Amino acid sequence: MVIPPSIPFVIFAMLTGQSVGTMFMAGIIPGLLLGILYSLSALWYINKYEPNIVVREKANSAERMKTFKDALWGIMTPVIILGGIYSGLFTATEAAGVAVVYSLFVGCFIYKTIDFKAFKKLFLDSTVSSGLIMFIMGSAGLFTWILTTSGAASLLSNALLGISDSPIVLTLIMQLIFMVAGCFVDSASGFYLLLPILMPVVLKTGYPIYAFGVLATVNFAVGQITPPVGSNLFVACNIAKISMSDLTSKLGPFLVAGIFAILLMSFFPQIITFLPTILGLN
Numbered sequence: 001m002v003i004p005p006s007i008p009f010v011i012f013a014m015l016t017g018q019s020v021g022t023m024f025m026a027g028i029i030p031g032l033l034l035g036i037l038y039s040l041s042a043l044w045y046i047n048k049y050e051p052n053i054v055v056r057e058k059a060n061s062a063e064r065m066k067t068f069k070d071a072l073w074g075i076m077t078p079v080i081i082l083g084g085i086y087s088g089l090f091t092a093t094e095a096a097g098v099a100v101v102y103s104l105f106v107g108c109f110i111y112k113t114i115d116f117k118a119f120k121k122l123f124l125d126s127t128v129s130s131g132l133i134m135f136i137m138g139s140a141g142l143f144t145w146i147l148t149t150s151g152a153a154s155l156l157s158n159a160l161l162g163i164s165d166s167p168i169v170l171t172l173i174m175q176l177i178f179m180v181a182g183c184f185v186d187s188a189s190g191f192y193l194l195l196p197i198l199m200p201v202v203l204k205t206g207y208p209i210y211a212f213g214v215l216a217t218v219n220f221a222v223g224q225i226t227p228p229v230g231s232n233l234f235v236a237c238n239i240a241k242i243s244m245s246d247l248t249s250k251l252g253p254f255l256v257a258g259i260f261a262i263l264l265m266s267f268f269p270q271i272i273t274f275l276p277t278i279l280g281l282n
Contacts, residue, residue, distance in 0.1 A: 028275055037258070136186070222259065
């Protein structure tokens, strides 16, 4: 969710008028930080609780080169997306269409894993997924309109601003709100529901809007691996063929790592703003 190309970044940028390219660049270091902390958490857990785990034999140079060649066409997908956006060849929205056409070409003619029957299933699955997302976003948009026109959004914003005058306190409270929301809803719905309420507070704190979007996305990422719902947990259980109870009992180190990353970025926003600043994208 944090390493570009990130759909939550595109949605946040669309709702707040920020540059998608700037958010993409801002998400690279936070994404790497989160990945490193999760890797360290995994190593700690393995060394403490799974000391006898079987380590597979390392691949030799020939195997690595063969695997790289096999994966090269797939690896080129994010290269085309980001390269096209930053070179100005197409917008972030157009990049999605280009990526789909490229992926279909690779699947049909290079890897030859997509035939007509598979294509029909892909088309049906994508239609259902898109319809579900649009229904959620439409409902969230209606709820946002009700909040705004009724004045409830302003009342809630003022109530939040009345809690503290400290920008860091307000920032931490908003991060907690996003993380809790991420336990129950996806990032797109969460942004539609919460941004009308929280954007006035963000402007009051002086926190860069694009940096706040990256931080909010990180909170959603952590929230989506946090019970009681944690939507990504269901995906992980399905891939690993394990029960939810087996998975949730081992989440502790990863939740600590995610919260630590959020605190680092809250107190040191330069982690987010460094790349956009040196590239002149602020």
